[in-house]
Amino acid sequence: MIKELSELGKSLRAGKTDNPWVHDALKDEPISMELVITSTGEFNGLQLIEDLLTPSEAITAKKGKARLLLDKPEEVLCFGGDASRKKHQLFLDKLAIYKSLGELIPVIAFYENNVTGIDRALAEFVELYATDDKKVRKRLAGNIGFRIHSESSRIHEKQNVLQAVIDEYETTQRDQLAASSKKCSICGKTDFPVEDIPHGPIKRVPDGQTAGCALVSYNATAFESYELKGNNNSSICTNCAKTYVEGLNWLLSSGNEKLVTDKKGKTKPLFRYTNRRNFGSDTAMVFWTRNNQALDEIDLLDAPSAGEVATMLESLVSGKEKDAYYLVPERFTPVLCPVRRRVLRFGTGSKPAWGSFGYQSSNGSKTLPLGCMIRI
Numbered sequence: 420m421i422k423e424l425s426e427l428g429k430s431l432r433a434g435k436t437d438n439p440w441v442h443d444a445l446k447d448e449p450i451s452m453e454l455v456i457t458s459t460g461e462f463n464g465l466q467l468i469e470d471l472l473t474p475s476e477a478i479t480a481k482k483g484k485a486r487l488l489l490d491k492p493e494e495v496l497c498f499g500g501d502a503s504r505k506k507h508q509l510f511l512d513k514l515a516i517y518k519s520l521g522e523l524i525p526v527i528a529f530y531e532n533n534v535t536g537i538d539r540a541l542a543e544f545v546e547l548y549a550t551d552d553k554k555v556r557k558r559l560a561g562n563i564g565f566r567i568h569s570e571s572s573r574i575h576e577k578q579n580v581l582q583a584v585i586d587e588y589e590t591t592q593r594d595q596l597a598a599s600s601k602k603c604s605i606c607g608k609t610d611f612p613v614e615d616i617p618h619g620p621i622k623r624v625p626d627g628q629t630a631g632c633a634l635v636s637y638n639a640t641a642f643e644s645y646e647l648k649g650n651n652n653s654s655i656c657t658n659c660a661k662t663y664v665e666g667l668n669w670l671l672s673s674g675n676e677k678l679v680t681d682k683k684g685k686t687k688p689l690f691r692y693t694n695r696r697n698f699g700s701d702t703a704m705v706f707w708t709r710n711n712q713a714l715d716e717i718d719l720l721d722a723p724s725a726g727e728v729a730t731m732l733e734s735l736v737s738g739k740e741k742d743a744y745y746l747v748p749e750r751f752t753p754v755l756c757p758v759r760r761r762v763l764r765f766g767t768g769s770k771p772a773w774g775s776f777g778y779q780s781s782n783g784s785k786t787l788p789l790g791c792m793i794r795i
């Protein structure tokens with residue numbers, strides 16, 4: 420199933436022909452505030468902006484990492500005092516890697532000009548943060564990006580900066596491939612390294628962590644074998660890891676607003692998922708096909724026929740010929756449940772092969788299955 424998700428992610432990328440910045444090193448991230456400075460690094464103002472997505476450095480996990488020129492107030496402004504010092508240092512360390520870039524000169528000056536730069540920006544941020552307006556508070560918790568006051572594009576969006584991020588990423592990948600080249604179990608190639616790093620968060624898993632959940636993760640030695648450490652056990656190359664994460668995140672979030680009329684006759688926009696249906700508060704099912712055709716099952720779940728839903732779910736369990744409609748190749752249906760202690764297991768039983776999501780009980784003694792998926 421990871422392979423099908425990865426293929427979906429790759430085909431979604433192939434469809435973005437109007438975007439020149441589709442690369443493993445980059446990812447669109449939300450931005451909710453601009454930190455405006457002068458070309459000599461003096462603080463000019465903070466500008467709240469409507470949530471929008473902006474191309475930036477891709478980081479595979481938030482913990483212990485900072486993103487180049489686009490991050491939260493703790494990282495950018497050391498908001499929160501001593502508790503944020505480590506995060507802020509990570510942000511400065513990241514800047515130092517790219518310090519030879521001319522585009523960064525004003526930002527480096529901003530951090531050196533304590534009084535007219537960072538200190539003034541932090542003071543204004545703290546003042547803004549004193550508001551009771553929940554909407555403003557939410558924006559203030561989002562990502563901040565730098566902009567020179569006389570320019571329209573943000574510094575992290577500049578061509579030279581994005582290219583430098585790609586170059587840095589490719590150099591690191593080449594070094595890793597030179598040190599060790601392993602075949603990826605998903606694409607079967609050795610074009611990209613297999614690394615013991617998080618593959619990236621899966622967002623909007625029902626009842627999951629807000630920062631996202633790891634779909635494949637070896638976070639305890641009990642799951643390791645052949646003396647391999649962490650995610651090296653899963654043998655998924657960095658490219659397939661990024662694309663399966665992109666594919667699954669797209670399935671969980673894709674949708675559009677439709678105008679609906681409520682009981683009182685009021686018309687309002689309602690967001691409708693195109694590839695996802697929720698079951699209760701802790702389970703979601705996602706649907707897709709290899710060629711991205713519309714799926715009847717989604718409508719079936721809106722206007723359920725008890726018999727058909729039962730047949731569909733039973734078909735996953737039984738794999739019998741009479742239920743074959745839901746088992747045809749090209750049609751994929753995994754069930755997603757919260758993955759609290761993050762384990763993905765694949766069994767090797769009878770056809771079709773099974774994988775199951777589960778979580779480890781708190782004493783670590785056993786893995787409790789929470790949901791299942793089928794690989795056809």
Ligand SMILES: [Zn+2]
Binds near residue numbers: 655656659660
């Ligand atoms: Zn691969």
